[in-house]
Amino acid sequence: MRLLEGPEVGAGAESYADHVRRLGGVPDLGPGLIGTLQRSGLAGRGGAAFPTAVKWQAVAERSRGQAVVVVNGAEGEPRSQKDRLLMSARPHLVLDGAFIAARVLRARRVIVYIGERHQSARAAMLRAVAERPDPERGLVTFSAAPARYVAGAEAAAIHFLNEGVATPTTVPPYPFERGVGGAPTLVQNVETLAHVASLARPGGAASTLLLTLAGGVATAGVLEVEAGVTIGEAMRRAGGVTESPRAVLVGGYFGSWVEPERAWLLAIDHESLRRHGLGLGCGVIGLLPASRCPVCETAGIMRYLASESSAQCGPCFFGLRALADACTRISEGSSDGHDLQRLQRWAAEVAGRGSCRHPDGAVMFLASSLDVFAREFAHHTAHNLRRSA
Amino acid sequence: MSTELKLVVDRIKCDGRGLCAELLPELIRLDDWGYPILAPGPIPEHLRALAQRAVEDCPVLAIALRRAERKQ
Ligand SMILES: Cc1cc2nc3c(=O)[nH]c(=O)nc-3n(C[C@H](O)[C@H](O)[C@H](O)COP(=O)(O)O)c2cc1C
Ligand code: SF4
Ligand code: SF4
Numbered sequence: 001m002r003l004l005e006g007p008e009v010g011a012g013a014e015s016y017a018d019h020v021r022r023l024g025g026v027p028d029l030g031p032g033l034i035g036t037l038q039r040s041g042l043a044g045r046g047g048a049a050f051p052t053a054v055k056w057q058a059v060a061e062r063s064r065g066q067a068v069v070v071v072n073g074a075e076g077e078p079r080s081q082k083d084r085l086l087m088s089a090r091p092h093l094v095l096d097g098a099f100i101a102a103r104v105l106r107a108r109r110v111i112v113y114i115g116e117r118h119q120s121a122r123a124a125m126l127r128a129v130a131e132r133p134d135p136e137r138g139l140v141t142f143s144a145a146p147a148r149y150v151a152g153a154e155a156a157a158i159h160f161l162n163e164g165v166a167t168p169t170t171v172p173p174y175p176f177e178r179g180v181g182g183a184p185t186l187v188q189n190v191e192t193l194a195h196v197a198s199l200a201r202p203g204g205a206a207s208t209l210l211l212t213l214a215g216g217v218a219t220a221g222v223l224e225v226e227a228g229v230t231i232g233e234a235m236r237r238a239g240g241v242t243e244s245p246r247a248v249l250v251g252g253y254f255g256s257w258v259e260p261e262r263a264w265l266l267a268i269d270h271e272s273l274r275r276h277g278l279g280l281g282c283g284v285i286g287l288l289p290a291s292r293c294p295v296c297e298t299a300g301i302m303r304y305l306a307s308e309s310s311a312q313c314g315p316c317f318f319g320l321r322a323l324a325d326a327c328t329r330i331s332e333g334s335s336d337g338h339d340l341q342r343l344q345r346w347a348a349e350v351a352g353r354g355s356c357r358h359p360d361g362a363v364m365f366l367a368s369s370l371d372v373f374a375r376e377f378a379h380h381t382a383h384n385l386r387r388s389a
Numbered sequence: 390m391s392t393e394l395k396l397v398v399d400r401i402k403c404d405g406r407g408l409c410a411e412l413l414p415e416l417i418r419l420d421d422w423g424y425p426i427l428a429p430g431p432i433p434e435h436l437r438a439l440a441q442r443a444v445e446d447c448p449v450l451a452i453a454l455r456r457a458e459r460k461q
Contacts, residue, residue: 170399313400318422349420355400 001198002208003191004224009089013124016131019092026096026103027200033104034060040199042206046072046152046189047254047282048357049270052196055186058176059105062184067107070161070180070187071098073114073121074145074152077252078304079284082210083190085222087114087121090194091128097193099136100200101186109139111180113157116144149253149308153356154187156310167310168356191283209268209280215287216243225268231285232264243289247372251281253301254361256368257288281361294376298369299327305362316359319350323366330380340381343370393431393457396440400424402451409443409452416440431457 006022007014014022038053059067071094075083087094098110112129114122122142129140143161145151151166158179160166179185188196195206211223211234218239225234231248235241248263249255256278258266266276273280288297306320323346326339347363347370354360370377396416405423415436416428432440432454444452 168401170401314403314405314422314424315400315420318424319420322421346421349426353400353424353426 001201001204002224003086003090003093003194003198003210004222006090009085009222011089013088013091013128016092016128019090023093023201026099026197027202029100029103029200031104033100033200036199037196040206042192042195042199043270044189045191045195045210045283047077047252047361049274049279052188052192055176055188056101056105058174059184059186062176063106065106065108066183067105068180068183068185069098069101069105069107069110070157070185071110071112071190071193072152072154072157072187073112073118073125073190074157075115075118075282076145076147076149076152077254077282077284078149079212079214079252079286080282081212082222082283084115084118084121086190086194086210087118088124091124092131093194093197094125094190095128095132095136095140096197096200097188097190097195099132099139100196101188101193102139105184105186107139107186108183109141109180111141111143111161113143113145113161115147115152117147148310149305150310150356150358153358155356157187158185167312168358170355209283211268211283211285213238213285213287215249216241216245216289217287218242227269228267228272230264231266231268234268234285235264235287241287243287243291245287246290246292246294247288249284249286249288251279252284252286253305253365254357255279255281255284256364257294257372258368259372293331294369294373295327295331295380298366298373299324299331302327302362302366305358305365309358310356313354313359315350315353316355319346319353320359320362322346323350323363327366330377333380333383335381337381340370340377394437394440394454395431395457396427396443397453397455398425398427399451399453402449403447404449404451406448409447412443412446413439417443425452 034056042052043049146166150156155168156166159169161180175185198204208224245260247257302324306324309316311317329335350359351363407419410417410419417425
């Protein structure tokens with residue numbers, strides 16, 4: 001089943017009545033749902049691709065009827081649109097997933113955590129909850145995620161819900177151990193929950209992925225594809241490229257640049273991307289037009305990621321800032337000639353040394369830039385040296 | 390099975406004064422901003438006592454010893 005099948009997506013939210021007419025209500029579930037999730041191989045769509053069944057099992061074991069389900073619709077990645085679109089067009093699919101989680105995990109509360117700028121998504125979800133009967137409706141509260149990149153990280157969401165501060169905290173304790181109000185908590189991306197809703201229905205399969213296509217493509221925006229479709233095929237379905245690309249960003253700002261010829265052949269699913277050392281992240285696939293300067297583009301994204309550090313961990317706060325500054329010097333032609341080596345060394349040193357994976361994502365992105373744009377970085381650096389000579 | 394131990398740093402607590410690197414340069418060096426970089430792998434037997442000292446002497450109690458297996 002496709003998540004976006006049914007009425008025209010642009011027509012707004014599907015009503016509860018239409019949703020139930022099309023798909024039936026939330027099915028009766030035995031305790032076997034976690035097994036179903038496991039067999040389906042469903043992995044989180046918020047970025048980390050963590051196996052959903054493992055998370056559910058960890059919360060189920062500890063719940064004792066006290067668990068909390070956090071529906072993560074923060075969607076902090078600037079280029080991503082799929083979570084917003086899903087909440088706006090198919091809010092009941094997301095809610096079905098959340099209520100299934102609540103039932104299977106014997107949860108006491110469902111908290112819908114939506115990015116404060118995603119107003120139409122929030123409006124659609126609020127209306128959708130109001131359409132649900134009790135006791136479902138009574139489980140739900142809403143919370144607006146601050147418009148910061150890290151606000152969508154699991155530990156930051158919990159920190160915000162507990163104390164009003166959307167910065168990550170030290171783990172352990174993990175959310176499944178001690179989350180909202182100290183209770184075992186499941187934080188799950190909205191797309192992942194929609195796939196749960198589809199899987200739980202007879203004959204259901206989580207066989208599609210939502211992508212956001214960005215950059216020089218005819219129809220930029222959200223595209224649903226079957227797992228295993230190549231990036232080239234996804235681009236064809238979106239009307240093709242409008243400008244010959246220099247590189248393809250697979251996985252958004254925590255992802256990697258890939259040479260176009262290689263990218264077109266990549267199959268879009270977590271397993272095969274992992275085999276290539278890549279990840280789908282939150283599903284953003286961005287094209288960098290050949291007319292743009294890759295070094296400037298890299299520097300811009302690094303500045304953004306540095307500014308989005310929550311400034312709690314030294315290696316992330318100082319490291320990302322230093323990396324962004326060095327990229328900027330190279331791009332602007334003011335480097336002393338050692339910045340390229342510094343970038344390599346710092347990127348390796350910063351990885352794995354934050355409380356959350358923000359710096360890891362940033363340096364993975366940077367490492368792919370230094371690799372795929374080696375020619376351009378070398379050229380800029382040589383230019384810098386000529387200027388300083 | 391003997392328990393292998395490793396050092397972990399609470400990156401939010403650590404304020405980068407570098408005392409730990411002075412005590413245990415064999416396993417801890419500092420990055421360009423003064424924050425510790427730990428050598429990978431378990432702590433060798435002969436450095437355990439020093440590692441314990443580093444844990445106790447960190448002014449903000451940011452370092453701990455953990456068993457060397459990982460969860461989730
Ligand atoms: C810096 C950072 C930002 C994140 N932002 C989001 C986000 O906006 N939305 C989201 O669903 N997950 C985000 N995540 C991933 C969450 O931590 C978490 O893995 C996810 O919500 C779990 O749901 P899933 O398993 O269904 O993907 C972010 C992670 C990091 C490290
Ligand atoms: S790693 Fe960076 S973003 Fe994550 S908690 Fe530490 S300072 Fe904040
Ligand atoms: S002694 Fe403690 S605060 Fe100082 S650098 Fe080491 S871990 Fe960080």
